[in-house]
Amino acid sequence: MFSGIVEEYATVVAIEHEQENVHLTMKCSFVDELKIDQSVAHNGVCLTVVRIADGTYTVTAMKETLDRSNLGLLKVGDEVNVERSMMMNGRLDGHIVQGHVDQTAECISKEDAEGSWVFTFRYHFDKEMAQRGYITVDKGSVTVNGVSLTVCNPTNDTFQVCIIPYTYENTNFHNIEVGTVVNLEFDIIGKYISRYSALFK
Numbered sequence: 153m154f155s156g157i158v159e160e161y162a163t164v165v166a167i168e169h170e171q172e173n174v175h176l177t178m179k180c181s182f183v184d185e186l187k188i189d190q191s192v193a194h195n196g197v198c199l200t201v202v203r204i205a206d207g208t209y210t211v212t213a214m215k216e217t218l219d220r221s222n223l224g225l226l227k228v229g230d231e232v233n234v235e236r237s238m239m240m241n242g243r244l245d246g247h248i249v250q251g252h253v254d255q256t257a258e259c260i261s262k263e264d265a266e267g268s269w270v271f272t273f274r275y276h277f278d279k280e281m282a283q284r285g286y287i288t289v290d291k292g293s294v295t296v297n298g299v300s301l302t303v304c305n306p307t308n309d310t311f312q313v314c315i316i317p318y319t320y321e322n323t324n325f326h327n328i329e330v331g332t333v334v335n336l337e338f339d340i341i342g343k344y345i346s347r348y349s350a351l352f353k
Contacts, residue, residue, distance in 0.1 A: 156300020198251025246300030
């Protein structure tokens with residue numbers, strides 16, 4: 153379980169393909185605090201640490217994860233938002249994030265808002281999935297590349313988020329441009345409400 157409050161961005165230092173799996177080796181400031189079998193969110197995707205060596209750690213992404221997220225697009229040198237699992241003895245500063253990415257979206261607009269930035273993203277709209285809560289709602293929560301954000305101006309297949317300078321500088325949002333593919337996780341509470349409502353129609 154995560155909160156969507158990204159700790160920092162890690163750098164991809166090696167990528168290894170093994171059949172349909174991809175092993176991603178990363179470098180970040182808290183490598184020495186990690187343990188084998190620990191969960192870390194990468195651009196919002198929960199992955200397990202499988203190896204730690206020489207100041208780096210390695211996680212493995214399987215085909216399902218690669219098909220549903222932007223991890224298969226990563227290259228050596230790319231920056232990835234990382235967050236360790238949430239400790240249950242503190243404040244929940246973001247929202248409840250599972251680390252289970254639902255789908256990707258594409259940045260279709262990036263506007264300078266006099267110090268902050270407004271990003272617009274478009275995702276594939278499926279009516280059946282929308283009825284199950286795979287949607288955005290105004291002032292609701294959404295996770296973009298692992299970052300807990302508040303939705304603005306949603307339509308059936310687009311939404312906007314406003315990014316303050318701190319978030320822009322300390323996550324990989326500073327690398328997002330028009331055409332960039334990002335990971336989305338829709339709000340789990342909305343999914344449960346939609347599912348519950350559908351059962352009693």
